[in-house]
Amino acid sequence: MATGRTHRPATRSRGIPEATVARLPLYLRALTALSERSVPTVSSEELAAAAGVNSAKLRKDFSYLGSYGTRGVGYDVEYLVYQISRELGLTQDWPVVIVGIGNLGAALANYGGFASRGFRVAALIDADPAMAGKPVAGIPVQHTDDLEKIIEDNGVSIGVIATPAGAAQQVCDRLVAAGVTSILNFAPTVLAVPDGVDVRKVDLSIELQILAFHEQRKAGEEAGPDGAAPTAATRKESTDQGPEGDVPAVMPA
Numbered sequence: 001m002a003t004g005r006t007h008r009p010a011t012r013s014r015g016i017p018e019a020t021v022a023r024l025p026l027y028l029r030a031l032t033a034l035s036e037r038s039v040p041t042v043s044s045e046e047l048a049a050a051a052g053v054n055s056a057k058l059r060k061d062f063s064y065l066g067s068y069g070t071r072g073v074g075y076d077v078e079y080l081v082y083q084i085s086r087e088l089g090l091t092q093d094w095p096v097v098i099v100g101i102g103n104l105g106a107a108l109a110n111y112g113g114f115a116s117r118g119f120r121v122a123a124l125i126d127a128d129p130a131m132a133g134k135p136v137a138g139i140p141v142q143h144t145d146d147l148e149k150i151i152e153d154n155g156v157s158i159g160v161i162a163t164p165a166g167a168a169q170q171v172c173d174r175l176v177a178a179g180v181t182s183i184l185n186f187a188p189t190v191l192a193v194p195d196g197v198d199v200r201k202v203d204l205s206i207e208l209q210i211l212a213f214h215e216q217r218k219a220g221e222e223a224g225p226d227g228a229a230p231t232a233a234t235r236k237e238s239t240d241q242g243p244e245g246d247v248p249a250v251m252p253a
């Protein structure tokens, strides 16, 4: 699956390809787990396996960061955590607003993984007046009438859209007009944004459709061309991640 960002060239100005940027969070997740176990160093092979990435690709990715590891020792885990966090802009706190506090928005608000990665949920916004003031994940929901003021007061540059598809473009336009320059869109619709605004789209049903495609292919292989039982060559491990082995569940906008 291709990954990318809207309105950005395939290579960023500092020379790190988008495909490498998309893998940095995978390395960071694996490195954070090693750090939590107080593992001091890791080889490229071990880290590649933990991140689900090919080790030659990992070494190439790290060369863009200027990180080459030490022969026979490997990479310093803490230093790589710092380097990748810095590259991803995670050494600073990012206030995030979530718009649309229904089933999905509430689940996202309750997800502790944002805060632990430097994303602070600054505000929850919904159009339903009945929800205004009601706490979700300990944060009172605010009405969309105040969207612009909320963005400005909190210095928000990242917005998450979890509204119905029909409302998403209008919400997006207001977020962008108020100063938001990055949008994570969960609504099943393509958003139009001006240059300089990044949109990432998450669509779990697309991921399921891709899995369905692989299931169908596996079923065809199991039956074999003449209906024969599967052989070791045709049977696939359930951990198969595809040729790249590093495909994130996030679609380009």
Ligand SMILES: NC(=O)c1ccc[n+]([C@@H]2O[C@H](COP(=O)([O-])OP(=O)(O)OC[C@H]3O[C@@H](n4cnc5c(N)ncnc54)[C@H](O)[C@@H]3O)[C@@H](O)[C@H]2O)c1
Residues within 6 Å of the ligand: 099, 100, 101, 102, 103, 104, 105, 125, 126, 127, 128, 144, 162, 163, 164, 165, 167, 170, 171, 185, 186, 187, 188, 202, 203, 204, 205
């Ligand atoms: N990307 C995914 O994998 C994924 C998974 C589940 C749901 N979704 C999508 O996420 C969206 C939300 O799903 P849900 O199940 O939480 O729906 P929901 O109906 O439970 O919640 C939607 C919320 O958005 C609010 N809303 C409506 N219009 C608004 C507007 N203009 N401004 C602000 N808030 C507004 C509603 O008041 C409601 O609280 C839908 O578009 C759905 O298709 C995506």
